[in-house]
Amino acid sequence: MNRVYVCSCFAVTEKQVKEHAEAGACTPRQIASACKAGTDCGSCVRRIQAILGRGNCPRRELVDQGMPALAAELASVEDLAEDLSEAA
Template sequence: MYVCSCFGITETEVRAHADAGACTPRRIASVSKAGTDCGSCVRRIQSILGRGAGCPRRELLGGPAEAPAGLVDEALVVPETVLTEAA
C-alpha cells in the first residue's frame, strides 16, 4: 500500500528504512523524500514508526542523533554549526 503517493513510497519501504535506522519522519524524508511534497502522508509515517521505539535519544548518544551510514542524502544534511547559530 502506498504511504506517499507524491513519490510512490510504500509502507514496506518506510518499514525497511525504519528497520535500517531512519526512526523519525524527518529521517524517512531524508532517505526517501516521503512527506516532503504535499505532507499528507506525514501522519501515516508517524503511525508506522510508532512513538519512537527503537530510536536512540540524543542524550544517550552524547550528541545529535545520527542516521546510519548510507541512509542520509548528503544534499539534505544541514551542518550542525548552522543549527546551533539559529538557536
C-alpha cells in the same frame, strides 16, 4: 501484488517505510531523507509517524530506560549528521 501507498507524491509504499525504519530511520525526517516521503504535500507524515511508532528506535529505548537526556543528545547528533550530509 497489493501495494499500500503511504506517500502518493513519490509512490512510497508502507513496505518501503518499514524497510527504512529497520535500516535505522527513527523519524519522519530520516524517512524523508531516505526516500522523499513527506517532503511534498506532507499529508503522509502522520501515517509515517504511526508506522515508526510501532518499531524499535534507539532513542525510544533510551527514554523507556529512563535516559531522556541521552536520547535527546542522540537525536541532536543524528540531526546534525543529517544536516551535514544534505549540505555535502
